[in-house]
Amino acid sequence: MALTKLLELLERLDDTHLQMLDLAAIKKQTIMDNKVDVLIDIMNRESKLVKLIGQLEEQRSEATHAFLQGVGIRSNLNLNITELSRLVFDPDHKSRLQQIQQKLSDTLQRLKQANELNQKLIEQSLTFIDYSLDLLVGRPNQEFTYHHPADKGYNNARPGLFDARG
Template sequence: MSTEVQKRMTEELNLLQQLVDLAVAKKEALFENDLEALRKIVDDEEKALAKAEGLRPLNVGEIGDSTEGQRLRQEKAALIARLKEINLLNQQLLEDALAIVDYSLRLIHGAEESNMYGASGKVETVGNRSLLNWRG
């Protein structure tokens, strides 16, 4: 493996590690509900992804089957797997947060129709029941 290819692989690994670090920071910002930190992390991710798009892809033949090439490929695969794992968790955290916001908005504004148990013990459809009195 040439020094140019090794340098290029190292650059890819550093970029992947940076993305993993940003994903971990995003997870922490989501847990802490820190919107300002989240905004900065997303900006940093966009810059890192733009840099990644500018990299020329390496062919498998360029890396070769040397022990160093295999080690670099394994390290790259491990970083990608870790990044996917963290991003999946972040996606679930965002979906949970959106579900809570949606529930809160429906609770405040009232649902169009709600099925509730009536005095008879049967489900009755009731109209718009808002938590707030919007009529004044």
């Protein structure tokens, strides 16, 4: 019974991570299209999914502990799925557990790659924005240190587009 619950939780975890993967694909296009309002909505949806994943992980941990107690292991071992599969003797359950493990591992790897790509796209967008601002406003070539007004050259260079002394 505990194993069935554990298998169901692992499948739900995979489904939730697949939803995150779908959002990552939408996020990629949103970043490229520079749609900030849609990006905020996606991030809110991701936040809800992350919270759900945390809850599912907690339930998975409890189901794993129940399974371990069911097979006579009384300690709170933190076993991975491969180690757990060694304790499953029913060939159908063992096969299903290994299939879920492979599926979840693949989903997590794809999600990691999508998130890395999105992070690079965001960094490139920020670099472009910074570059564009530099072109518009210009970077000052002087440091912002105190210069006595009587010093020569004090008023020669303006640090930007706007003169705040107006």
